[in-house]
Amino acid sequence: MKAFEHYAPDSVEELLELLKSKPNAKLIAGGTDLLLQMKEGTAQPETVVSLKNVEELGGFSVSKNGYRLGTGMTLRRITRSNELTQNFPGLIYAAGVVASEQIRSLATLGGNICNASPSADMVPPLIALDAVVQLVSSQSQRELPLSEFFKGPGESVLKSGEILHSIFLPQPSGSMIYSKHAPRKYMDLAVVGVAVRLAKKHGKINEARVALGAVGPVPFRAEKTEALLAGQTLTTELMREAGEMAAGECVPIDDIRGSAWYRKRMVKVHVRRNLEALR
Amino acid sequence: MKKIISFTVNGAKQELYLDTRKTLLKMLREDLELMGVHLGCGGGDCGACTVLLNGEPVTSCLVLAVDCEGAEITTVEGVQQNGELHPLQQSMIEKGGIQCGFCTPGMVMNSLALLRENPQPTETEVRQALSGNLCRCTGYAKIVEAVLDVGNAMTNSKEAG
DSSP states (O other): OOOOOOEESSHHHHHHHHHHHTTTTTSSSSOOTTHHHHTSSOOOOSSSETTTTOGSOOEEEESSSSEEETOOHHHHHHOHHHHHHOOOOHHHHHHSSSOOOOHHOBHHHHHHTTTTTTTOOHHHHHTTTTTTEEEOEEEEEEEEGGGGGGEEETTEOOOOOOOOEEEEEOOOEEEEEEEEEESSSSSSSHHHHEEEEEEEEETEEEEEEEEESSSSSSSSEEEHHHHHHHHHOOHHHHHHHHHHHHHHHHOOOOOOTBBBHHHHHHHHHHHHHHHHOOO | EEEEEEEEEEEEEEEEEEEEOHHHHIIIITTTTTSSSOOOOSSSSSSSTTETTTTEEEGGGGGGGGGGOOOOOEGGOOOOOOOBBBBBHHHHTTTOOOOSSHHHHHHHHHHHHHHHHOSSSSSHHHHHHHOOOOSSOSSSHHHHHHHHHHHHHHHHHHHOO
8 A cells, every 4th residue: 555644623613724734635534445446556645634523424403404413423323313213214224224233333424425326326216205405515505416426436526625514305205216236135235226215195106216327327217207207197017117117227337246138127027016006 | 543442342341552543353362462362364255253343243463443432342352241151152062063163252252142133043044044164074064053952052042931
């Protein structure tokens, strides 16, 4: 591993100020991805800035509009929150199927997002919940839907000197389910990750979200499938059609975890199953 | 590059001058000679290096030592109570949960974290909690049995007295 200088600022202000003078610094939160890359030599930062002491990033707050989650929250902490579990059971399920207990004690919400892996388990559920990301730098502050945060595998819209400060989740409407397809029950990456949220009114769907992971360069919303579902009554036929349409919206690759053909098939199955569970 | 860092390991305060590249695992083994912390995969997959960091189980191969400023760390060496094996360690021996012993410290530390939070876990809960600890000898059955058994025993002894 290449030698690096290490800083551990105590506040967001201090952190942003530091990033101004060290534009190429790498931020380390849990380190479960970055440290691996540094060991392998695929990342060779000269400066590492730890987020562990920045308390402001570590918790969550509630307002009448929704929830603001600090990106420094570890996945373990998220799974242990009764309030989040009550309001976002599908999201908490997703946090609990990431890697292992030991990794979840280290890995953070922000790290899972900023690593920008197409298979990140937290991302499809957050997108389905209409999550908004707050990006902050010493000069600016901006908000955008999480679905617009990713540019490609490992790439996001974050600029130099900018950090992912928090995630805003509106008060949940309807129910959301995330399902992860992987050969192993635990300690595995998603071959396919499917989050579906439906809000119903008088027996009809008035809002549908279908967010897919590991079946394209970035996690994304299957908007045609959402449009197909909106305003409809959920029938067996519609669930089958929605599965097929979602499979058609994917652009997966063949890799060691699964072929593109297989991934599309699994999207079809998981979209249908999640809809059945939400009926 | 080096940095001074202070923290507590197994109840004793420590202050060390460390290379920023050093992982918590290497620091515990090389600087403090706590050889119960085992290096398996070095990538967070096998769990042999599991220690408790502020009470939570972590793979110490994926933690920078310099990120542990002010932390409380417990390794398997700090689990014994007044010179006696912890009931969980005793149970691992009695149930045959140890064969080659390489995974054992990690298994013990992760199980301990589970039992502190959930003193009477179900078999599924034990298997789920230990999913990040690989064992190539026992087939897991005896380890799971050892954890389940000590959970019951610890609860019973508390009720008894």
